Amino acid sequence: MSEKIAVLGAGSWGSILANLLDENGHDVSLWSYKQDQVDELNQHHTNTHYIKDFTYSETLVAYSDLKAALKDATTVLFVVPTKAVRSVASQTKRALAELHTKPALIHASKGIEQDTYKRVSEILAEEIPAESRQSITVLSGPSHAEDVAKKDITLVTAASTDLSAAEHVQKLFMNRYFRVYTNTDVIGVEIAAALKNIIALGTGALHGLGYGDNAKAALMTRGLAEISRLGASFGANPLTFIGLAGVGDIIVTGTSHNSRNWRAGDELGKGQSLEEVIDTMGMVIEGVATTKSAYELAKQRGVDMPITTAIYQVLYEGKDIREAISDLMQREGRSEF
Known part of the structure; x- marks a missing residue:
């Protein structure tokens, strides 16, 4: 059954x-605050800053006017950087109050808000109260926009405390190359989605330094262990972290260009400073801000997260990467579990 869906955020993941x-038969409006990006999408059906050599559907319409994009939408999908979620939600x-509509909300953003340590679903719930929305569902898992654009096989999870809402999202997105599973552990899915970006920074640094597959596998495995510990402290289901949102997303994010x-x-591993990396990337690097939030949360909750601490020290305290790795390797021996 076709729906009117507003997608807020026209970066690589939001636009794809x-x-x-749109290809699944829904009436889709795509919002961006950048008028030149909207013009490019509508006139040329491209989004070259984010996805090169890809042509978007001619029936996909972009807007720079948020209220126009939201008009008649029964579902709203947020795919904006975490630092922008609160502003866009507000x-x-x-706009929803003026339109007198009450849509279901989905988000596919991966991060934790600075200072408040709020997950994205919590921000949405605070900014858009229950009387202005239906459910809130998280869409997450191992999914690069570039691969979805090629119609590569992709599996993700839709998580909501309301299982029927997750099943609704499952039906919206499912097709022959994009498969969606349901989950009710919103906490676990959001924490895994956010913190895997920290581990990806680490595996990238190992590659830049010239380390091999053994080191990267070790970092991903032990990184997942500390993500699980933090998630469990909030009441997350430990099984979530061995699923698509956990180990699945760590594999794809921690190994791919x-x-x-x-x-x-x-x-960073090749010797660039953090400032140089941010300046040249041209896109939001969610893991940088998330490292700070996770480090502070771990201290606050008394959770042992040595890898996150080491990456925090490199990013925010100027510690040499090789020294950070050496310190991790020389920690006192302990049981794996």
Whole structure:
């Protein structure tokens, strides 16, 4: 059954998800605050800053006017950087009040808000109250926009405390190359989605330094262990972290050139400063801000996260990467579990 869906955020992931939904037969409006990007999408059906050599559906319409993009939408998908979620959600609330609509909300953003340590679903719930929305569902998993654009096989999870809402999202997105599973562990899915970017920075740095597959596998495995510990402290289901949102996303983000977090880590490993990496990347590197939030959360909750701590020290305290690795390797021996 076709729906009117508004996708907020026209970066690589937002625009490709919008295109997928359009191809699935839905009436999709794509919002960006950048007028030149909107013009390019509508006139040339391209989005070259984010996805090169890809042509979007001619029926996908982009808007720079948020209220126009939201008009008649029964579902709203947020795919903006975490630092922009609260602002865009606040604007969305005002527009929905003027439009007298109450859509279901989905988000595919991966991060934790600075200072408040809020997950994205918590920000949405605060900014768009229950009387202005239906459910809130998280869409996450091992999924690079570049591969979805090629119609490569992709599996993700839709998580909501309301299982029927997750099943609704499952039906919206499912097709022959994009498969969606349901989950009710919103906490676990969001924490895994955010913190895997920290580990991707680390595996990228190992690559940049010239380390091999053994080191990268070790970092991903032990990184997942500390992500699981933090998630469990919030009541997350431990099984979530061995699923698509956990180990699946760590594998794809921690090993691929398509991952901007991996690429950022790679450049750091090759000797660039964090400022140089941020300046040249041209896109948001979610893992940088998330490292700070996770480090502070771990201290606050008394959770042992040595890898996150080491990456924090490199990013924010200027510690030499090789010294950080040496210190990790020389920690006192302990049981794996």
